[in-house]
Amino acid sequence: MSLSELIAGVEAHEQTLTVFNAGASVTDDLRDRFADRNVRVVRETTGSGRPGEFLTLSDDDGVYAATDVESFYDSLEDRERVLGEDAAHSVLDHLDETLFTSWSIGRMVAASREIEDRAWRVGEGALHAGFQTLSTLEGELDLYEGLGDSPVDVHAYAVPDIDPPAHTTFQLHLDRSAELANSWFVVFDDGVDEEATTQKCALLAEEREPREFYGFWTYDPSTVDYIVDHLETRYGMLEQ
Structure with missing residues (x-):
């Protein structure tokens, strides 16, 4: 596989970042942050409003990473903090490999x-x-x-x-x-x-x-x- 084909494989893999139980301002902010990425940002609510504000990352095969919104924003502010093993690290790692x-x-x-x-x-x-x-x-x-x-x-x-x-x-x-x-x-x-x-x-x-x-x-x-x-x-x- 050439380097171009590797990029094309990443490009074809669209991901969805779903924000639960958060205000529209959070969704709008994340759309702005990832406007140049091959990721769709959508807003949802749970029936009970629990477990608070959180987000998931998914593709056609289902959800493969999740974290609470506060942790995700903390990680965005300082990428080096998520080099350890935590949920926000998992979400950002997958987002890193979007086009x-x-x-x-x-x-x-x-x-x-x-x-x-x-x-x-x-x-x-x-x-x-x-x-x-x-x-x-x-x-x-x-x-x-x-x-x-x-x-x-x-x-x-x-x-x-x-x-x-x-x-x-x-x-x-x-x-x-x-x-x-x-x-x-x-x-x-x-x-x-x-x-x-x-x-x-x-x-x-x-x-x-x-x-x-x-x-x-x-x-x-x-x-x-x-x-x-x-x-x-x-x-x-x-x-x-």
């Missing part, structure tokens, strides 16, 4: 920086980043030379539109494939297999309109592993 639409360069850069910063803080594992072209990588050279000078194993992927820039601390993977030309990805694999402690995460998107990107991010270890396996299998050769 986002027409993200600008600024939002893509901000999301990429979060993953790069995580790799820096963890200080081990591997970081894989797709820049589309070498000229784009050239503008990020100082940052990636710094990351590569840490214990993190850094790999950069690009289509060679210019001569490769001088570099010493990371591995460069060159290919003229349409996949690399159209894909923006930043993938961190900390090398930990235990799901409860792993810091694995990934951003994967494709450019469907000029400088507008469609894709998803994920904290799911199996999805991160799949992306890394694909990159290593398809582009395992070093710079040419």
